Amino acid sequence: MAEDSVRSGRDGEKIANEILKLVGWGSASWNMDIDCSFPSRHKPTVKNNPHHGIDILYSYDNPLYHDRRDIIIGSVKHSENGYPSSKSYELTQHLTDLAENLDCAKQSDNILQLVGNSGLQTHYKGLLFCLSSLDTEKEYDLAQHINNDIDFGTNKFEEIFLVDNKRATFLVSSIKTAESYWPLSEIKFLYQNTGKNMEKSQLLLSGKKLPIQLINSEIIPIVKEEKETGKISCLIFCNNPYSKENVSRLIWLSHKLCGLTNEIRIYLPNYDNNKEYEINAVKQLFKDESFTTKITFHRFSKFDIVSLKETQNNTFYAQPKQDKQVELTHSTQISDDIDKILPFGDFLIPKLRTSILSEVNLQDFLTRKGIVTLKKSKNDILPLFSCLLLSPDELDSLKATYREKEDKPKEIERTATVNLGSKTLWETFNELFPDLKSITKSGLPKNCALVGAPMLERVGKNYNHLVVKYKIEKENTNKDFLTGKTFHDAQMEIRYENNQLTFIDQHTSSETYKLNKNYFDNFQKALKKNNLSVEEFKSIQFLDFANNERIQFLLSFLKIQDSKAIVIKKITLDSMKFRTDETLSKLPKDLESLKGRVSNLNLHGKELHDTIYLSEDEYRIAILCEKVRFNVIYKYINRDGICSIEVSFNGALGLKGYKDTELRISITPAPNSFDNNFTSTKALITKEINKIRDDNYTQYKQKQNINDTI
Known part of the structure; x- marks a missing residue:
């Protein structure tokens, strides 16, 4: 068993090492010890030997931030016979162990001596390889087993990025496919505009190192330049299935990322060339034909990551040459409709600032993506999102959360003491304020309209129980997280019994809340104007x-x-x-x-x-x-x-x-x-x-x- 464990660990390191070479991290340091800086709180782990074993150490100047250096502390876990049955428990152990390593790495003189001092802001990131050699788990999504409630104690870290079989297979398949296209041309990764890497003197549009923020991404953009002709091709790999909607979004993304490159090749895992007629139909929706004619779609082959442990070689890594700072421009004729785009950087962040998506929603999204963070506040989380490239499926999951929360019915109850005399509530409306029997769009913003002509009605035959149900149509703008038309339900219920008037406001979106509130204010004024109020409406207040x-x-x-x-x-x-x-x-x-x-x-x-x-x-x-x-x-x-x-x-x-x-x-x-x-x-x-x-x-x-x- 001990020999099997050693062999499995060695094979895992071989696979991980080959992956690091593919992403430009070939000079990473392996298998080093650092002193434990907090032996009292790490005691259960370090026991009588106060040190931590680090599998991977690597540092680089982050091309997504013009003033930042990332120091990567990595751990490799590998199973010959498949992921354990207690996946969540084992994954929690691996994450907490790496969190302790990160906690102490920031205090380690050994690490500082190895990575040197660049004068840039230093950020420590965790990288966790969890790999399986079982054939039936070639694309297994281990991130789904990350526990949202992991107790990291007092250990401090920014993020840990998980690379499991699903993410490793896509990453390796993308790079291997790119290598086979123009084999004599070197691989360069394309760096998107994050809003944080805009200083002209430091802007690298492409380079040989893949930032950790993209290492478990479902979108990988790669640039290749043909040496003889100087022709530049952009290859965009997406790990989502083919659909016409995804095609539209990926065309928009390639427009923003690649500009006026000579050729754009978009790769999907299940693309069939028989769908070319659908591709052409989607292209016709874009105005810039000179741009869309350069785009072709392809299928990428899945690479078996287990075979990486058989391809070890002692490749010499020379000091990389300075990357060319090529200015890529693009046409402005393609619209930014959120349903047809894949926003990133400065396109994405304003949409995520909406109060509807909470910090917890964003944390849960990152966890499903394979990114664990201790950051709690939205202002701390959003900078990470500015460095991500979201796939169509990932964007849809955020939109689904947004839509679910916006459509969630919220209820406010207000009560007042009134004196209607011998009249019923229905008779009072008919006689004293008939205008309030119909709901108008007063209070709605210009991009909203009432559907139909909602009217106040009795509930059954009860003259003291009234209700109005209505729906609004909202025309969302490009600034919203959703675009196109959305519909939102609401209702108001009014009950009268023993001189007590109860007004129940049930709304979904902020627009229906405002319309309900506007109606309530007018109703309250009508009661006062007709001297029907004994005590004003009360609700439970903060x-x-x-x-x-x-x-x-x-x-x-x-x-x-x-x-x-x-x-x-x-x-x-x-x-x-x-x-x-x-x-x-x-x-x-x-x-x-x-x-x-x-x-x-x-x-x-x-x-x-x-x-x-x-x-x-x-x-x-x-x-x-x-x-x-x-x-x-x-x-x-x-x-x-x-x-x-x-x-x-x-x-x-x-x-x-x-x-x-x-x-x-x-x-x-x-x-x-x-x-x-x-x-x-x-x-x-x-x-x-x-x-x-x-x-x-x-x-x-x-x-x-x-x-x-x-």
Whole structure:
């Protein structure tokens, strides 16, 4: 067994070494030890021998950042007989071990002596090869087993990039295919404009080194120059299947990346030349025919990475020559419609800044891509995205998350005391404010329109229960994450009983929220104008609570697990959004470092259950909590299902300070839920959640009143 393990490890290093040669990292150092700088916290790993073994050490000036040098600390794991059955557990161990290596590498004098001092900003990145030689796992996606809740303790690192069989096979296949085209011409990787590498004197459009940010990418752009003629070809490899939509996006990408190169060859894993007629039809949608006629599509062959361990050679790597700084220009006649493009760099970042996509959404996306980061705030995460090339499938996954969150129904409930005399609610509308029976587009932006002519109606035969349901059509612009037309549902429900008027606002997009709010404001004015208001509308507000009491109130919704109406099998606190309260004169020491941070923090999974922010009073009074989300596994009647319950004061935490906003509640089914009648289940859960809300808010107000009288 020991010999098998040694042989497997040696074979893994052979494969990884050949891959590093292919990406221009052939001079990487192998198998070195560094002292452990933190033996007390790394004790379980280093035991009685306080050092770390590093498989790979490599450094280079990053061509995607004009002032940065990346130092790569790598680890190689290889299995002859396939990935282990406990994939998530083993992968977690490998990631935490590499995190410890990165933590100590930054303190190592040995590493600094080896890589030297370039005068550039130094950034340490982790590279984890997890490879399998099993034939049935040639393109296995191990990244899907990365646990979102890995506890890295106090170890600090920026990112770890995973190269598994799927990513290694695509990377090697792309480079080997490129090598076979014009075999006498050398491989150069094309560097996209990130917005961070724009200094003219340092701009390298292409070079022999592939930056780590692209090492597990699903898009690999390569440049080759024919020596005799000087003809420049750009080869773009994409690991997504063929489709007309993907063709359109890749044509746009090649336009932005390659400019006026002589030839553009786009490679897909399953392209069939019989689809050429579809390709030509897509090309006709672009105005610049002189550009599109240079583009051809091809299939790339899959290379067996296991064979790399048989091709070892002692290649001499001479000092690379200075790369030519060729200015590539392009036509401006191709549009930037988000549904037809693959945005990157300065094209992508403004779209990701939308408040709809949270830090957690971006972290989850990176994890699925095989990139693990400890960065929490959006401002810290976005610079990494500026250096990525997203494939069509990856962009679609972000758009799906965006669309799902934007379409998620949010509910606000407001109550008031009114005196309608002997009239019903329906009669009051008919007699005193008939204009409010119809919904107008007043308050909608110019790019939105109402679908149809929505009218206020009675619920059944109840003259004191009214509802209006409507839909808007939104014409998205190129600045939005989605383009073209999208549709968004909303409704408003008004109930009157025992002089209590309840107004329930249910919206999806920000536009439907604004329209509902505009209608509510007009309705409230009409009540006052006709002297029907006894007490004004009230809703639960962010500033109703002190900091610690707000957290207590938000966490009180966990009590749904005690419901008698539905069986709650499991409920977990999935995420929490908060920031430090900088108005306080004294903060806990570890919160002081968060002062002045523009972005809010998101914690999720295991981090939440272990965090002192929830358990200790000195922290609860020092943070402003805007949102919590729970994941619920339930059984109702004979139906099993999964849903999320989000309780938030949406928008309370602005860029500077905070503002008063109303409580919103959203209940949505999970994608993997088996409940085939969620509408019925949601109605019950909503009823239970509203009861918890009302009971706890009433208790809080009663307690507050008692304290005020003491």
